[in-house]
Amino acid sequence: MTTPLTVMLGDHPHTRPLKDGTVPVTGVDCRYLESSPLPPAFARMVRELAYDICEMPTATYLQARDAGVPVTLLPAVLVGSTHHRSLTRLPEGPDIAPGDLAGRRVGVRAFGQTTGLWVRGWLQEEYGVTSSDVTWVTTEDVHVAQFVNPPYVERSKATRVVDLLRSHDVSAAVLGPKAIGGQGAGLVPLVADAENAGLAWARRHGTIPANHLLVVRDDVLRTRPDSVLAFYQALKKSIADTADERDDSPAGRAVTAGWSASLTACLKIAGRYAFEQGLIRQPVDVEAIQKDTAFLDT
Template identity: 60%
Template sequence: MTTLSVLLGDYPHTRPLKDGTLPVPGVECRFGQASPLYSAFARMVRNLEYDVCEMALATYFQAREAGVPITLLPVVMIGGTHHRSLTRLPGGPALAPEQLAGRRVGVRSSSQTTGLWVRGLLREDYGVEPSAVTWVTTEEPHVAGYREPDNVLRSGAAKVPDLLRGGEVAAAVLGPRAGGTQGMDLVPVIEDAPAAGQAWIKRHGTIPVNHMVVVRDEVLESAPQAVAALCGALRDAIAATAGARDASPAGRVVAAGWSGPLRAALEIGARYALEQQVVRSAVDLDGIERKVPFLDA
């Protein structure tokens, strides 16, 4: 029996593993907790705190470039379109996405994956270059030593909603529902954001991926069967809980296994990351897939 320390978010597709109703053959998983979940990402890339850990895609790209010994596993935990993630305060003058050039936009961290997708869609759909916006952040990137672009500023505000309340930014990467949990209503900057998101999916043939799963290289090398068993169990749990997810992009993106749509999402995310200086070198996606040849979709 191999023991693995594992950190995964609480979702319908992780609960069968966490409560033991779906065992992982030959593996004892010791599940950790993190609140908020993303606080574990920095500990993983800086201290390799877990054997297996959920991780934001942009953080993984940066960690890989920095030489952190972790490998991406083909399991998508969360994702979805992000046209609704660009928001502003209600009651003010209308603000079109094209008008964000030359303005300040708040985002939790310059390397936040939602911000990666938002900057990408702004460039593709509305002609706003990431470099034309000043990105005001409240937190540093998870990967130590990462040098942020010159158009990224750190604010003294504690949270992204504080940037909006204080008038420091014209808009923020913060979904309407996320704002509501912090005592404020927000308005999407992009009109008919769901339709715009569906058009993005149709054009690209994939759905943006936010969180996947990584494993320490040492564990992958010493216990590949255990890692494969965990991936297989996650695949089975995703299949068993399909009824708990709807037909929205966020519901459809959850999946396990290398596939054409996953490869497309990784290719687009990697291209966005390079264009935005989230990474400074191209991501070797072929090399990533070769390290984990099991679990084809």
């Protein structure tokens, strides 16, 4: 009997049909595992190769690939959005702008958090503030064990990024999509008209920032390519079948499966940002990444 595929996916409208069997994976026994919260599963994947297929943040994937972790990207975006609203401050605090952050302290869950990658990218592009201009105060370690934080990253004893703001340890904080509506309720973005600023970024670059992608262990892809293909085809169907549940916002449009000009652009920009920020040691060859799984879309 064939060994089941162990799969770790977050709870999204486009993954639920897979988990509940509404969209079956033809000829493959998939065992869908759960992690609440989800981020610890990312660390288990890159440190222990704990699953056959796993949802993974973009920055974690780029760092894992750079460190030689044997995982391969499957061309699917499970979570994405623009991130100009992700850089926040206390509403009663000083009315600082993004360009004022040079020389200041900014909270972020981890230096390798994907939202932080995108925020630091537009900070440099649009305001001239580079990563090393800021002291980044973190509440967690990065997922990839091999990575060593640069000297301008400081580990705090706080458990939540918003607590760094409320204790006035930082001037601003980077919050991921879920945290904005959770611990970050009531905070305000540093960017005036952040929604339109994010849309302008997306138009300029021809893509929407991806937060969560999907990876497969190299040995699984090598020994069970037909099973991986069947899973990927089921995921594509699940994403297509749930299209009506997503709106025309950047977050809704970001969810896709398949190689496209948008996904290629997204990976190239994320790779450039990651290299500029010192998250990875070598530039990213997106064409080589695409070649590894081109067979999935043939």
